[in-house]
Amino acid sequence: MSGYISPKGKYKKFINKKISVIFFFLFLMFILSGLAVTIGPMKFLFHDVYKVIFNHFFPGCFSVSEILEAVIWKIRVPRILTALLAGFGLALAGAEMQAILRNPLASPFTLGISAGAGFGASLAILMGISFVGGKYFLIGNAFIFSLIPAFIIFFLSRIRRVGPGAMILAGISLAYVFSAGATLISYFSQAEDLKVLSLWMMGNVGKTTWSDLGPLAIVLALGSFLLIWKSRALNVMNAGDETAKSLGVNVERTRIFIMAISSFITASVICFTGMIGFVGLVAPHITRMLIGADNRFLVPASGLFGAAFLLGADIISMKIIAPSVLPVGIITALLGGPLFFLLIVKRRGKDYW
């Protein structure tokens, strides 16, 4: 029979489409990176910028001025890499959290991570108290405190065997406690310190240096490897805990494992960047609209889309009131919010996708 395609053949096409979307996101990431490196408060000629880049791969090819070298290699490239890594990590963690908690409202911050980080930053900036000294006084404290709510929830779920719904509610209640703690400290603080804190909280990918990128990249590489490895178990858990158990998934252990790694990735990102909202909630949804809920593809694709999305937002944040630069956290929500709203309204009649 001509024109007949077997289910297996159709499925193959379906998978190929997902893979091409992943390649498209990769391509988008490269294009945006190429564009971003030419953008900034200082104006340089297009080919001068690329001379600096080439010079790092093939030393001695071109002669470049010191100022050009400093701006491109020490400021712009780390900024681009931070945007890519942060966007990738937050979107990946968001996709994992939504799947493992079986809730479309879940995000990397669902377990109270951002409130914890905010509290840690408040302690460091406003009261000068930190677990960590030296260069990582602020970053280290934000990191440690961001993970405290998550670990309280893991601990409770071990001893009380609570399900996903109770975990989300526990996360929300702990987030309120930590936010209130931060507000309490703020109430007794100086105006200048508060300005520093609120700038930190806004979310900015321009604060990192090459030496920060190493640890961040290692955490993301390891974490995403483990998460992608677990994505088949995550697919089975989409059917609910009982079915997942009946197919041989250790549901409780897998849930804690995935949440712990996602939280660790999120904490590693936001201690360097501050709160970049929205990417972690929305990138997985937009990706799911395009390629469906199969986590083997959704998880890496969300990460790549998140990376492109955050870099795109950062380009806008540098352009919109140039030569001044807005914190990217404002742009992700200000532009991403309406975009997502439109997508949801257009898909009337469907609950999720």
Add this chain to the structure above:
Amino acid sequence: MVTLRIKDIGFSYPGVPVLKGVSLEIIPGEILAIVGKNGAGKSTLIKCMNRILEPDRGKVFLGERQLKTMKGKDIAKSMAYLSQKASYIFPVTVFDVVLSGRYPHRAWNSDRKDEARVGEVLKMLELEDLAMRYFNELSGGQQQQVLIARAIVQEASIFLLDEPTSDLDIKHQLEVMETVRRITRNRKVSAIITIHDLNLASRYADRIIMLKNGLIFAAGSAASVLTGENISEAYDVQVVVNQIDGKPHIIPLRPIRK
């Protein structure tokens, strides 16, 4: 063929004893129906059979091995569970749902052979046209057929079905039961089914177990279990029992007030 034996299992939800010592053995290739009124422990019993719930006491043996000591994936290679209300929170295609039946057999990803197997089973159950549809958009009857396809792909020799016919119209009820019968006959699979409809149980089950208050109240052939006396005792309902095709046919009359 793997056998399943249950010895004196008990299970309580906090403060509420549900099973109080149930023993039974599954005969390979049979359809075993578990009946009893709401709260009698039917669903709990089949969930204890494949460790979705851990019994408080008693033992479950899969072949020679105790279920407690086995790995989840090894249990899944022998036993499939079809839940009463299947729902995928994020939409996935029928093909993906059936493919997930290969999970216990693969360490990492599914491969070509797995996909080919899914294709075969979809064809066998005449579900080919639904392959790329979203599972959540199917009717209840189609969903049950897809779950049966998943269990076949899982290569389980024991199917546990928790009220597979509850939400279905009469035609789909019969279709699901016919599929179950076909599979048990052709593939030597045993099916354990909790079911409310005593007439379906009577017609399709090789053996029936009637539960009352967490204990086996009656067990055996349809003719010996589904008597007017047993049903009034287990369900508090007055019934008339006729015969159709040599099997008991139950017509409920009125509840018995105590």
